[in-house]
Amino acid sequence: MAQPNTYRSGPDERGHFGIYGGRYVAETLMPLILEVEQAYNAAQADPAFEAEFDDMLRHYVGRPSPLYFAERLTEHFGGARIYLKRDELNHTGAHKINNCLGQILLARRMGKTRIIAETGAGQHGVATATVCARFGLPCVVYMGQTDIERQQPNVFRMRLLGAEVRAVRTGTATLKDAMNAALRDWVANVDDTFYIIGTVAGPHPYPAMVRDFQSVIGNEVREQMQAAEGRLPDSLVACIGGGSNAMGLFYPFLDDRDISIIGVEAAGEGVETGKHAASLTGGRPGVLHGNRTYLLQTDDGQIIDAHSISAGLDYPGIGPEHAWLKDSGRVEYVSATDREALDAFQLSAQLEGIIPALEPSHALAHVSKIAGDLPADHLLVMNMCGRGDKDIFTVAKALGVEI
Amino acid sequence: MTDRIAARFAALRAEDRAGLVSYLVAGDPDQAGSQRLLDGKPAAGVDLIELGMPFSDPMADGPAIEASAQYALGAGATLAKTLDQVAAFRRHDNETPVVLMGYFNPIYSYGTQSFIERAAAVGVDGAIIVDLPPEEDEEFRRPAQQAGLHLIRLVTPTTIGERLTTVLDGASGFVYYVAVTGTTGTKSGEAGVVQNAVERLRQATDLPIAVGFGIRTPQQAAAVAKFADAAVVGTALVETVARHRDTPDRMVEALHADIAALAAGVRNARQGG
Incomplete structure (x- = not known):
């Protein structure tokens, strides 16, 4: 293309x-x-x-949400400077x-x-x-x-x-x-x-x-990063189910072509197992719920249930703009498994005192794979799009803990 | 190529009666059982057949048709097998029009052009694709019409003013009037209101008008048959199939008895007033 x-x-x-x-x-x-x-x-x-x-947004939701320099995650990975966009601090706990x-x-x-x-x-x-x-x-x-x-x-x-x-x-x-x-x-x-x-x-x-309503996320990041570092970020990372938090972060930066943009889908038990929610990685184009986009489907065009430990990513489709951004190559789409997300969930809690939702834990899982190899002056923004209070039962169960 | 839909509506006009259109989901209860139900329909009194292409996510259908589609898919139904059913039907009936009804994704997945070619080859006359409004249907409609397949347009109570012009522009075969704002099988339109709507629609098109959604009984079918060119019955028949899944012979009998009663209602509707 x-x-x-x-x-x-x-x-x-x-x-x-x-x-x-x-x-x-x-x-x-x-x-x-x-x-x-x-x-x-x-x-x-x-x-x-x-x-x-x-x-x-200002008085009821509590915006702007902070752009927080995650010092201990940065030290832990030993590469890029990690910033978290704190949309988990919004009223109701997510974007x-x-x-x-x-x-x-x-x-x-x-x-x-x-x-x-x-x-x-x-x-x-x-x-x-x-x-x-x-x-x-x-x-x-x-x-x-x-x-x-x-x-x-x-x-x-x-x-x-x-x-x-x-x-x-x-x-x-x-x-x-x-x-x-x-x-x-x-x-x-x-x-x-x-x-x-x-x-x-x-x-x-x-x-x-x-996308337009969620673009407040990316618009704030532009201003906040300018204020913090005097320039725009080098890369953006967000998790994707339907893809609204990611579109909100990405959209204001799509024409800043030097910025690397990465969407992280839920690979569930692994894309190769068939039990996943990675429509872009493991699906193909089709029509459902009013739009043409990548879908998880059988050879006969029947929709397959998605699987992810994160219920918020558990959808067999994805927003059509992401489908287009994938085909055009502007955004890179990758995936993280349930296991990797659980590890990232605990890492964030232990190093930053932030219990993330399982959804952005997928984004953090990908950050953990790439951050160490990036230079120390690389500015990486990850969207912390939800808090994890809702997920503690799921996580406890996955870790074999009874509460 | 003969146009079975046009021929059938012309014959109905000559008899001064409306037609009975019946809907079932292909593959429920299984391929063989579904084929038997399909093959017996014309003799039982059906004038035009709608055959549902099962889809996992039928967003415009009510619970009965969704359950039937789930059952059919569980029993191994596929779009290719649905087309095979039409091919088998055509070996002994080359006159009754067959229209496939469903959603776009299985067709798109099959390959739109391949589907159209195969459908035309096995003797399908038209398609109703619920989630393909005029704004999106060109990629199907143009190749379909070239192959002699009608894309049947749906008109609903919300299709008014300029919107009606949009929907009728490019319509062919017949027009399907959806009598209620709702999903299949969930509520019925008031006969007088539906009649007024159909009469308004006649001012805008010369195509035959079939009315569906909410028609369950011979009486309701007869009421519609007074003013429409055809009455469509779906959910009530799908429910009959579901009730008799364990007794296949009884299923065929019961379905054909239901159809005979509906056909009698439709055929006698315009007599004596």
């Missing part, structure tokens, strides 16, 4: 990033999708929308809230009175329930029965926040089925309902819209 003049011009007016993206939805939803796009375009052009979003806030402000502008969402691990569900409580809108969160059983604390959090959590028992009862259920709800309730999608996937305009 020839190098484009800019990597920041996508998607085109029909929502495509190269061959990826698009609007592959049932006709019932098409008019609504077009309406969301129009409303989003209008909101982007309205300074009042941006002002309200910025104000809420998810940035996007939920943007979308609920848009839903209010559109006059929608009911919010639905899908959730896997429950982080996006909690963030959605949070903003719904804040703005007084009823909220229904679809969650696979399998995930409900392994994420009880988040189910309880959502209920405390006033959301109705609906168990999805169809299909394989995981995140992809929760997304199917949310789409079905939306088809049946098009008049009053807004669907807050949790990642940079789904039909256009969601991938671009979620």
Whole structure:
């Protein structure tokens, strides 16, 4: 593929990033999708929308999140200077809230009175329930029965926040089925309902819209790194499930071609075992949930369940812009296994006093593979996109500890 | 090449009646059983066959059709086998139109061009691809129409104004009116509202209009058959199959009895008023 003049011009007016993206939805939803796009375009052009979003990010979410120099990890690896973007310090403990806030402000502008969402691990569900409580809108969160059983604390959090959590028992009862259920709800309730999608996937305009709301992460890093080191970073590393935290960090830097950008997928028990969630590494292009992208699928085009110790990375697809960035070669996509993520999880806790979520533990696992070989003046930024309180039961179990 | 869809709707018009369209998922309960159900449909009273291509993530379908697709996939269904079923059907029936219905990913995975060639070769007449709206369907529609396959467009209660023009531009075969805003088998449209919608749609297209979603009983089918060119029944029949999975002979009987009752409703709908 020839190098484009800019990597920041996508998607085109029909929502495509190269061959990826698009609007592959049932006709019932098409008019609504077009309406969301129009409303989003209008909101982007309205300074009042941006002002309200910025104000809420500052005072409700607690932004900007710090860019923290991880001195002990840097010493431990003995190479690059490691900076952590501390999005785990946001209200609700992850980057998810940035996007939920943007979308609920848009839903209010559109006059929608009911919010639905899908959730896997429950982080996006909690963030959605949070903003719904804040703005007084009823909220229904679809969650696979399998995930409900392994994420009880988040189910309880959502209920405390006033959301109705609906168990999805169809299909394989995981995140992809929760997304199917949310789409079905939306088809049946098009008049009053807004669907807050949790990642940079789904039909256009969601991938671009979620990326834009999450780009606050990368925009802050640009300023913060200038202030700390007087220049831009040399490399960026983020974990990828659907890919929203990564797009948020990467997007503002895509045209700074000297910066190396790396996305880390979940390799589960190993890509070669088939039990993984690495859509880019182990999947191939297909169409699901409104967009064309890399998918884990059988030879017959049936979707395969993803596997990862991190429920937040446990999705058989990936945002279409990542698919395009992979094919164009601008971003390097690698993977880390459950085991490697668990090691990184403990390393961060022990050396920095930061218990990371299992999702960014995958990013740290990759940092641990490369940092030692990088020069001491190399500036590496890793997105610490979530905190690990939610994961302590999973980690304890994996380590054979009873709590 | 004969256009079986056009010929069938012309024959129905000549008889002054609507047609019965029936939907089942290919491969449920298994290949042989599914073939028997398919092969017996015309004799039982079906005028046009919709054959579902099972997909793991049927986001526009309700629980009954999703469960049927899961069952079929578990029993080894594939897109290639679905096409084989049509080939086998065509050995003894060269008139009843067969339209494949499903989602794009299995087709894209098979290879769009290869799928179209094979479908045309085995005697498929058209396709309904639920997640391929007009904005995205060119890569399928153009080669399909060249091969003599219709891509059937869906019109829903939300398809109004300019949107209707977009959807009808390039439509062929017939138009499928989705009577409710919802998934398959979950709710029914109010007959008067559906009738008004179909009459509005007639102002905009000369294509035959089939109405589906929410039609379960002979009475509901008859009500639709008064004003539409065809009534589509899916979920109710899929449920009949599911109820009799353990007794294959009983399954065929029960399905064909359901179809006969629906066909009678459709055939008598316009008599006496």
